[in-house]
Amino acid sequence: MTAARGNELATGKLVGKVALVTGSGRGIGREVALKLALEGAAVVVNDLDAAPAEQTVADIRQLGGQAVACLGSVTTTDFAERLVKTAIDAFGGIDIVVNNAGYTWDSVVQRMSDEQWYAMLDVHLTAPMRIFRAAAGFIREAARREAEAGVENFRKVVNISSIAGLDGNAGQLNYAAGKAGIVGMTKSLAKEWGRYRVNVNAVAFGLIKTRLTEAAATADASVDIDGKRIKVGVNPDLLSAMERSIPLGRAGTPAEAAGAVALFCYPESNYISGETVVCGGGFRM
Numbered sequence: 001m002t003a004a005r006g007n008e009l010a011t012g013k014l015v016g017k018v019a020l021v022t023g024s025g026r027g028i029g030r031e032v033a034l035k036l037a038l039e040g041a042a043v044v045v046n047d048l049d050a051a052p053a054e055q056t057v058a059d060i061r062q063l064g065g066q067a068v069a070c071l072g073s074v075t076t077t078d079f080a081e082r083l084v085k086t087a088i089d090a091f092g093g094i095d096i097v098v099n100n101a102g103y104t105w106d107s108v109v110q111r112m113s114d115e116q117w118y119a120m121l122d123v124h125l126t127a128p129m130r131i132f133r134a135a136a137g138f139i140r141e142a143a144r145r146e147a148e149a150g151v152e153n154f155r156k157v158v159n160i161s162s163i164a165g166l167d168g169n170a171g172q173l174n175y176a177a178g179k180a181g182i183v184g185m186t187k188s189l190a191k192e193w194g195r196y197r198v199n200v201n202a203v204a205f206g207l208i209k210t211r212l213t214e215a216a217a218t219a220d221a222s223v224d225i226d227g228k229r230i231k232v233g234v235n236p237d238l239l240s241a242m243e244r245s246i247p248l249g250r251a252g253t254p255a256e257a258a259g260a261v262a263l264f265c266y267p268e269s270n271y272i273s274g275e276t277v278v279c280g281g282g283f284r285m
C-alpha cells in the first residue's frame with residue numbers, strides 16, 4: 001500500500017460505511033467495489049463466480065481496505081438474507097447497496113424462450129427487490145435509532161440500469177424490460193425509504209467496455225451464468241460504428257462507470273433521490 005493510498009483510506013468520503021456490491025468480481029462492479037473501498041468503505045463483494053470475487057476481496061485488502069465475499073447467484077432464494085447477514089456479521093451494518101449483478105441474453109422476440117425472459121426479470125428485478133426486503137428491517141431500526149439521537153444519517157441505494165431500458169434496443173426485449181423496471185423500482189423505493197433517509201438512485205450505462213460488450217469476432221463468445229452458456233459480445237463492425245456515434249468519441253471504461261455510481265454514494269448526493277442518470281458519453285440509442 002502506498003502512503004498516498006493510505007491517506008485516501010483514512011480521510012475518504014466513506015470512512016465507517018459498509019457497502020454491498022453485487023456482481024463485483026468483474027467489470028463495472030469490481031471497479032465500484034475498489035473505488036468505494038479506496039474511499040474508506042468496508043465492502044461485501046458478491047459474484048456467482050468465486051475466483052474473481054475472491055480476487056476483488058484480495059485486491060481491496062492489498063490496498064489496505066476491508067472486504068469479505070458473499071458468493072453465489074443473486075437469483076437464489078436465500079441470497080438476499082445471506083448478503084444482509086454477511087454485512088451485519090462482518091461489519092456491523094449496511095450503508096450502501098449497489099445492485100450491479102446482471103447480464104444480457106439476447107434474441108429477437110420470435111425466438112425468445114420463457115427461460116430467457118424470466119432470467120432477465122429475475123436477475124435485474126426480483127434479486128434487487130429481495131435485497132431491499134431483506135435489508136428493510138435493519139434500515140428501519142437504524143434510522144429510528146438515529147432519528148431518536150437527533151442524527152441525520154443518509155444511506156444509499158444505487159441500481160444499475162442501461163440505456164436499453166430507457167430507449168429500447170432490438171433483440172433485447174427481456175433485458176430492456178428488466179432495466180426499465182429498475183427505473184420504476186428506483187422511483188418507488190425512493191418514496192418508501194425517504195423517511196429512513198435513504199437516497200435511492202439509478203445509473204443507466206451506455207457502452208462500457210467489459211466482457212459483456214467486448215468485440216467478439218467469433219459467433220461463440222459466451223459466458224457461463226448458473227451453468228448456462230450465454231452468448232455475449234458485440235460484432236466488431238457494429239462496435240466501431242457504435243463508438244463513432246458516441247459524442248465523447250469512445251466507449252467508457254469500467255473505472256469511469258464506477259465514478260458515476262460513486263457520485264450517488266457520496267454525501268454530496270444526500271439531497272438527490274429517485275433519479276436515473278445516464279453515464280454514456282452523451283450517447284442515446
Ligand SMILES: NC(=O)c1ccc[n+]([C@@H]2O[C@H](COP(=O)([O-])OP(=O)(O)OC[C@H]3O[C@@H](n4cnc5c(N)ncnc54)[C@H](O)[C@@H]3O)[C@@H](O)[C@H]2O)c1
Nearest residue numbers: 023026027028047048073074100101102162205207208210
Ligand atoms: N458494459 C456495458 O456496456 C453495460 C451497459 C449497460 C448496463 N450494464 C450493466 O452493468 C452491470 C455490470 O455489467 P458489466 O458490463 O460489468 O459485466 P461483466 O460481465 O463484466 O460483470 C458482471 C459481473 O456480474 C456477475 N453476475 C452476473 N450474473 C450474476 C448473478 N446472477 N449473481 C451474481 N453475480 C452475477 C458476473 O459473474 C460478472 O462477474 C450489469 O447489470 C449490466 O447489465 C453494462
